[in-house]
Amino acid sequence: MAGYKNRWRQVEDMDGIRVVRVKTYMSANKGFLKRMIDFMSFMVVGAFFGMFERKPDVVVATSPQFFCALGGMAVALLRRKPFVLEVRDLWPDSIVALGAMRRNALIRSFECMERFLYRRADSIVAVTQGVQRGIIDKGIDPGKVHLVINGVELSLYGASSSDREMASNYDLKGKFVVGYLGTHGLAYALNEVLDAAKLLEARSDIAFFFAGSGINREAIEMRAKSMRLTNVRMVPRQPKEMMPAxxxxxxxxxxxxxxxxxxxxxxxxxxxxxxxxxxxxLFSGPRGEATEIIEETGAGICMPPEDPQALADAICRLADDPLQVKEMRDAARVAAPAYSRQVQAMRMEDVLRAVSA
Structure with missing residues (x-):
């Protein structure tokens, strides 16, 4: 697998964009202390080399985690440029919600860091309405908290890219495939998905396909093997160019x-x-922004979370109703352009131009 040389600083061109990569302490997605060292090393090294780059118009940093954002804020302050903070998750609230840590002195220190960054940022970009509301509820001026959601690059995903040979390789040809493609993380009820797969073993026309990595990947894979599920296929994280297929x-x-x-x-x-x-x-989870989008667009169905039997029943209904699946497929395609990266990029550009004016 191709990688990068062991240098403190490397520059490359990605689709006409100059990208500078810096050396950091690398750790696996395990172990709190090592991950903190990883995060802090990027904060220090990234901020250091950022001081020697051509003077920017705006400095943008993302969170989680806060150490990246602190590094960006330092560059903005030292170079006297506006600082835009992109917030993809309410950290550290999410750490406590996931059960990764209890609320303790360390979490309270992170909360102080969070409020400091929100106050010092010239503008804040939230990727969901819920995150936007959460930031405002912490006492931040609503006028500087903007919404630019996650989107999709339609030029990659918009056209059909059917690969029959690939389906045959995974023994999925002709089957109703329930796909989970993404992070196998703490937020996802993947054990309940395996339980639903167990309930559907007798349906030879239905298969489950997992692709991705994450902190729970190994445990999920081992449990699937121990359950001897013949209707589950699991592959590692795939390159981005493979995702459309x-x-x-x-x-x-x-x-x-x-x-x-x-x-x-x-x-x-x-x-x-x-x-x-x-x-x-096929969404199972708490009602919120995602369920609103799915129900308003007709792009899928929603159900309560962590209910293997309800999930299995819903999969059976869809597998037996190709007309409903086609209607939802068409609705998804119609709705997708509103969430295209092009639309979201224009919104982000508006934020950057306003803060640098």
């Missing part, structure tokens, strides 16, 4: 969030990739 193999896209009210704020990126590919959405 993988989505095109799927009959429905599964988005199984856990039963936690915090996830009512969530808009998974895979949701828009599926819509751009014309794949109906």
């Amino acid at each position: 993988l989505w095109d193999m799927c009959s429905v896209a599964l988005i199984p969030l856990k039963a936690n009210d915090f996830f009512s704020l969530t808009l998974p990126a895979k949701m828009f990739e599926a819509m751009g590919s014309g794949v109906p959405l």
Whole structure:
């Protein structure tokens, strides 16, 4: 697998964009202390080399996690330029909601850091309405909190990219494929998906396809093997250029969030990739922004979270009703352009121009 040389700074061109990469302490997605060192090393090294780049008009940094944002803020302050903070998740609220940590002194220190960054940012970009509301509820001026949601690159996902040979390789040809493509993380009720797969073993026309990586990937894969599920296929994380073909193999896209009210704020990126590919959405999770989009557009169906029997029943109904699946597929394609990266990029450009004026 191609990688990068062990240098402190490397420059490359990506689609006409100059990208500078810096060396950091690398750690696996395990172990709190090592991950903190990883995050802080990027904050320091990134900020250091950022001081020697051509003077920018605006400095944009993203969160989570805050250490990246602090590095960006430092560059903005030292170079006397506006600072825009993009917030993709309400961190550290999400850490507590996921059960990764209890609310303790460290979490409270992160909350102080969070409020500091929100106050110091010249403008804030939230990727969901829920995140936007959450920031405003923390006492931040609504006028500087803007919404630019996750979107889909329609030039990649908009056209059919059917790959029959790929479907044959995974023994999926002719089957109703329930696809989960994305992070195998703490937010997703993947064990319940395996339980639903167990309930559907007798349906030889239905198969489950998992692709991705994440902190729970190994555990999910081991459990699937221990359950001896013959209707489940699992592959590692795939290159971005492979994703359109993988989505095109799927009959429905599964988005199984856990039963936690915090996830009512969530808009998974895979949701828009599926819509751009014309794949109906099968959403199980708390009611919120995602369910509103799905129900308003008709691009899929929604159900309560962590209910294997209800999930299995819904999959059976869809597998037995190709007309409904086609209607949802058409609705997903019609709705997708509103969430295109081109539309969202124009909104982001408006934010950047306003803050640098």
